[in-house]
Amino acid sequence: MSVIVNINLGVRSPSPSPANRPRPQFQHNLKQDRSFVRFADWGRREMERTCMRHAGIILIVAFLVSGATLPERGPMPLARPSSGDDRPTPTPKPATPRANGADAEEKSNGRAGNDARADRDLPPGWKDDALDAVPVLVIEKENPQEYASCLSELKSLGSSFSEVDRIDDGKGCGIDKPIEVRAILPGVTLKPEGVMRCEAALALARWTKETAAPATSSAFSPETRITALNQASTYVCRLRNNADAGKISEHARGNAVDIASFTLSDGKTVEIQPRDEDGTLTGAFQRAxxxxxxxxxxxxxxxxxxxxxxxxxHLDVIDRKNGYRYCR
Structure with missing residues (x-):
């Protein structure tokens, strides 16, 4: 039997090459490790920011829920030093309700005397009567051009009248250039004759010719016409509604005429009376x-x-702001 003995004479066996050397399982690529670290740092920072935002919202909600409120009064500026002549502010008088009906009869903004103040702008809370402590009662002078034009037109309509002397009865009563009207239109007399301003007479003539006369023919018969306007008052020096106190009437300035009835050519007289519920042609005529x-x-x-x-x-030609009219 032969025995082969391999004696190591100190010669090392060749080592495997690095490429063929197996790597331990726990070893990682260095670049990947650095990327992971950066990603982890970014995630941590984002989480901190998110927590801070949420913490702010939570604090605001907690503040609102806790019922916190602003102080009732903020910082106030320092009071101005007194100048020594400070005066208490007067308390305005409370406004009183405006009267209707007759009190609206002669509200004015510029025609004739002290009632010209009625339509002026007054401070809040003031009454119209607050200015009556020092009344200014004057007779307004007629504008010469307007007066001449009025007379010319009145004559062209066929009115019968005459100019009379200036009237001044005191206390604001009077007419600068009055006329006395006998017939408002040809064939339509004014009974009794009445004294008034030309402007009032002209309005009466136009109304009679353009609306009252046609309404008469429509309501009664085509042949029926108005032969007389029966007046209850033209110029008279008095207060409104013949009261003992109050404002002057437009009758006292020649601006008004009261018509009590119409006399018709068929002999009928249409008296003015409450006819709102009158279903007859007479009622329709009066309302028209x-x-x-x-x-x-x-x-x-x-x-x-x-x-x-x-x-x-009651008909009057008081001058109001912006041509305002009061009809009822």
Whole structure:
């Protein structure tokens, strides 16, 4: 039997090459490790930011839920030093309700005397009567050109009248250039004759010719016409509604005429009375002439306005702001 003995004489066996050398399982690529670290740092920072935002929202919600409120009074500026002449502010008088009906009869903004103040702008809380402590009652002078034009037109309509002397009865009563009217139109007399301003007479003539006369023919018969306007008042020096106190009437300035009835050519007389519920042609006639009067006069008060006008039509030409009219 032969025995082969391999004696190591100190010669090392060749080592495997690095490429063929197996790597331990725990070894990682260095670049991947660095990327992971950076990603982890970014994630941590984002989480911190998110927590901070949420913490802010939570604090705000907690503040609102806890019922926190702002102080009732903020910082106030320092008071201005007194100048020594400070005066208490007067307390305005409370406004009183405006009267209707007859009190609206002569509200004005510029025509004739102290009632010209009625339509002025007043401080809040003031009454119209607050200025009555020092009344200014004057007779307004007629504009010469307007007066001449009025007379010319009145003559062209066929009115019969004459100019009379200036009237001044004191206390604001009077007419600068009055006329006395006998017939408002040809064949239509004014009974009795009445003194008034030309402007009032012209409005009466136009109304009679353009609306009252046609309404008469429509309501009764084509042949029927008005032969007389029966007036209850033209110029007279008095207060409104003949009261003992109050404002001056437009009658006292020659601006108004009260019509009590119409006399017709068939002998019939149409008296002014409450006719709102009157279904006859007579009722329709009165309502028609009353409504149409507002086209010619700035104030029209009929039996439905108040107790003082139950038996006549009050018509006046008071001058109001922006041509405002009061008709009822």
């Amino acid at each position: 002439v009353t409504a149409s009067a507002c086209l010619y006069f700035t104030t029209v008060l009929d039996p439905g306005s108040d107790a003082a006008h139950e038996d006549h039509l």
